[in-house]
Amino acid sequence: MKFIEKLEKAIKKNDSLVCVGLDTDVKKIGKGKNQFLFNKEIIKATNDLVCSYKLNAAFYESIGHKGIESLKKTCDYLKTNHPEIPIIIDAKRADIGNTNEGYVQFIFTHLKADALTIHPYLGQEAIRPFLNQLDKGIIILCRTSNPGAGEFQDLEVKGTPLYKIVAKQVTRKWNTNGNCLLVVGATYPKELREVRRIVGQEMFFLVPGIGAQGGDIKSTLKAGLNNRKTGLIINSSRGIIFADNPREEAKKLKSEINQYRN
Amino acid sequence: MKFIEKLEKAIKKNDSLVCVGLDTDVKKIGKGKNQFLFNKEIIKATNDLVCSYKLNAAFYESIGHKGIESLKKTCDYLKTNHPEIPIIIDAKRADIGNTNEGYVQFIFTHLKADALTIHPYLGQEAIRPFLNQLDKGIIILCRTSNPGAGEFQDLEVKGTPLYKIVAKQVTRKWNTNGNCLLVVGATYPKELREVRRIVGQEMFFLVPGIGAQGGDIKSTLKAGLNNRKTGLIINSSRGIIFADNPREEAKKLKSEINQYRN
Numbered sequence: 001m002k003f004i005e006k007l008e009k010a011i012k013k014n015d016s017l018v019c020v021g022l023d024t025d026v027k028k029i030g031k032g033k034n035q036f037l038f039n040k041e042i043i044k045a046t047n048d049l050v051c052s053y054k055l056n057a058a059f060y061e062s063i064g065h066k067g068i069e070s071l072k073k074t075c076d077y078l079k080t081n082h083p084e085i086p087i088i089i090d091a092k093r094a095d096i097g098n099t100n101e102g103y104v105q106f107i108f109t110h111l112k113a114d115a116l117t118i119h120p121y122l123g124q125e126a127i128r129p130f131l132n133q134l135d136k137g138i139i140i141l142c143r144t145s146n147p148g149a150g151e152f153q154d155l156e157v158k159g160t161p162l163y164k165i166v167a168k169q170v171t172r173k174w175n176t177n178g179n180c181l182l183v184v185g186a187t188y189p190k191e192l193r194e195v196r197r198i199v200g201q202e203m204f205f206l207v208p209g210i211g212a213q214g215g216d217i218k219s220t221l222k223a224g225l226n227n228r229k230t231g232l233i234i235n236s237s238r239g240i241i242f243a244d245n246p247r248e249e250a251k252k253l254k255s256e257i258n259q260y261r262n
Numbered sequence: 263m264k265f266i267e268k269l270e271k272a273i274k275k276n277d278s279l280v281c282v283g284l285d286t287d288v289k290k291i292g293k294g295k296n297q298f299l300f301n302k303e304i305i306k307a308t309n310d311l312v313c314s315y316k317l318n319a320a321f322y323e324s325i326g327h328k329g330i331e332s333l334k335k336t337c338d339y340l341k342t343n344h345p346e347i348p349i350i351i352d353a354k355r356a357d358i359g360n361t362n363e364g365y366v367q368f369i370f371t372h373l374k375a376d377a378l379t380i381h382p383y384l385g386q387e388a389i390r391p392f393l394n395q396l397d398k399g400i401i402i403l404c405r406t407s408n409p410g411a412g413e414f415q416d417l418e419v420k421g422t423p424l425y426k427i428v429a430k431q432v433t434r435k436w437n438t439n440g441n442c443l444l445v446v447g448a449t450y451p452k453e454l455r456e457v458r459r460i461v462g463q464e465m466f467f468l469v470p471g472i473g474a475q476g477g478d479i480k481s482t483l484k485a486g487l488n489n490r491k492t493g494l495i496i497n498s499s500r501g502i503i504f505a506d507n508p509r510e511e512a513k514k515l516k517s518e519i520n521q522y523r524n
Contacts, residue, residue, distance in 0.1 A: 025364075056364075057364075058357055058362065058364030058365050058368075059364050061330075061367075062363075062364035062368050062372070063372065064330055064331075064368065064372040064373070065328070065330040065331045068323075068326055069326075072326055092355065092357050092381070093354065094354060095320055096406065096407060097408060099285070099320045099321070100320065101324075102287075102318075102319075102320030102321050102322075102323060102324035103320050103323065103324075105324035105325070106323040106324050110326040111326070119354070119381040119383050120414060121382065121383050121415070122408055122410070122411060123410040123411060123412070123413030124410060125408060125409055125410025126406070126410055144388070146358040146359060146384055146385070146387060146388045148384070148386060149385060149388070151385030151386060151431065152382060152385060152424070152427070152428070153383070153385070157417045158418075162424070165414070165417065166414070
């Protein structure tokens, strides 16, 4: 099954655009505590409320191979118990051609994840090993959520800012297998609207920046939804997983989002 | 000690600009063979001929946590037996601010490496956790060695291609701690010359693309050397580590390079 089909099924089943970000920071869960066991509890509490889970590789790599084992165990747990929920690995990789095969092996063969985030800077030719994964989602950084995102992303090439050129290239040239998505931060609703205009109605965006980073739900939804009231994967990490009641926070976010989808 | 000082000492001691790339592809060394043991043999054979070792994370991640253990063991082995040789982790990371702390932990605390490669797309504000590492080398992708590098890197902003803008920003704004280096591929000697002109004589470049990728030694050295006949870390991976006699290949590369340094 294509990644987008799997994602749309999950969105429909749980009536949700919420992606829970398992940014399981060892400093926050307590040193020596197991990242996988923490994740399992979050997954048990939220799996009927989400369209996907996103695991940011940095929080697992931080402690070396033991973290990578927890990442793997979390993916295995999801595949066994909730195979219908897509797993996104937010690893922001990208190297030259042959080297990317190593990342493809790690993310899609070893972890058996469904999607991966990547940097665009090296161009399509370099990242073809990712784009060749027909049934996987390849999520390209377009407009990132950080305050200083504009340093290069806003530079204008013949009047068009770089992030829009990335959106155009991905839509017109990279997406021949229908497996590309874009990262566009909730902290930039104006830019989100521009990107939706460029890419049309089919493409999905992974949207970080809600919650702790200050992104607003209403303006994100108004700017980014497609004409089927989907097209967005709205990620929340810290705001859910470190809340006193993660289930309640996920539920709240889901219904806050859904009021703009009806 | 600053990374650049450590690097210059290693260059002087071994009279070499050669960096051996430990791209220890499990498919090439044979499944089940241990990446660390392979690396140890290469290090034993070449440690008096190099200015640094570079480990590309993709080749270790490809097999999951066991590969990360081999990566760690290789770094530990180098730190114990050859503490004077800088270790570069070619991981091409970059996320938003707080998340990068995880990569800092992994690369500099866990692996105890000396330098890391990163993507520039998110801007200085995001990658500050890397730039704050005073004694580490932060190596920013500027002009990559792949054939399709120009898709974004050559786009002109008011007449200046993006890779040159990256070089300018890094030199003038990012390098306040004197710990920045740039990646410029040997496959683009003209661009290498341009970047040397922009950044001046102090900054070092990590130069991939010699050998299998087709980069020419003479034109690379002519274009990239600084006025002290250093300023370049010339990487060769496959061409050395999978040769019948890795020591002879490293020696050959070292002397081929040094004929342009005298």
